[in-house]
Amino acid sequence: xxxxxxxxxxxxxxxxxxxxASTYMARSDLAAPQIVLPExxxxxxxxxxxxxxxxxxxxxxxxRIPKVITTLIDDSSLTPNAARLSVAHNHKVYDCLYLALALxxxxxxxxxxxxxxxxxxxxxxxxxxxxxx
Numbered sequence: 001x002x003x004x005x006x007x008x009x010x011x012x013x014x015x016x017x018x019x020x021a022s023t024y025m026a027r028s029d030l031a032a033p034q035i036v037l038p039e040x041x042x043x044x045x046x047x048x049x050x051x052x053x054x055x056x057x058x059x060x061x062x063x064r065i066p067k068v069i070t071t072l073i074d075d076s077s078l079t080p081n082a083a084r085l086s087v088a089h090n091h092k093v094y095d096c097l098y099l100a101l102a103l104x105x106x107x108x109x110x111x112x113x114x115x116x117x118x119x120x121x122x123x124x125x126x127x128x129x130x131x132x133x
Contacts (some may be wrong), residue, residue, distance in 0.1 A: 003030050003069060004095070004111045005033070005039035007130060012061035016132030017112050024110055031071035032052045033078050033097040040065055047084065073101055085116045091119055099123060 003024060010021035024030065044058045045099055066072060081104070084095035089096075095116050100110045107124035111117050117129040 001027060001029055001031070001128075002098055002105065002107050002109045003032055003036070004098045004109070004113065004116065005032075005036045005043060006112045006116075007110055008032075008036060008040045008065050008069065009043040009047075009061075010112060010130070011054055012044065012057060012064075017130055017131045019112050020130045021112065025068050028070065030069045031073065031101065031107065032069045033075050034072045035075050035094055036069060036072070037062070037065060037095055039094065059098075078104070085123075089119055089122075095119075099125065 007021050007024065011019040011025055041058070041062050044053065044061050046055045048055055048058050058089065060125040065083060078097045078100040082093050085091065085096040085099050086093040094111070098109060098116065099120055100109070102120065102125045109120045110128040110130065112130040114129065116126045120127040
């Protein structure tokens with residue numbers, strides 16, 4: 001199963017999405033493009049700056065994410081297809097890396113991003129949209 005940074009962020013930031021997101025942490029088949037790490041770190045830093053989590057929480061999460069997402073795929077191998085998807089669908093190329101990986105591996109995508117989920121479904125990618133509890 002492909003997971004995006006938004007889902008990984010909710011593993012470590014208390015929010016209405018956290019309960020649903022945390023159910024994915026026990027899976028042993030999670031994969032993502034390598035961009036998931038800096039993208040999640042950036043999101044975690046935003047929550048830290050807003051006072052919702054501590055710097056230690058950021059460091060802990062950044063260390064744990066690659067242990068939960070056990071398969072990280074080199075972005076450079078996905079970028080040509082992600083760029084094509086981005087141009088064809090007027091969508092952010094870094095989000096399209098997740099779509100390119102889901103298409104390549106023929107695996108479902110789990111995300112809390114409604115726009116990404118809608119595009120994934122349009123591309124016939126099985127999609128699990130995480131909703132607030």
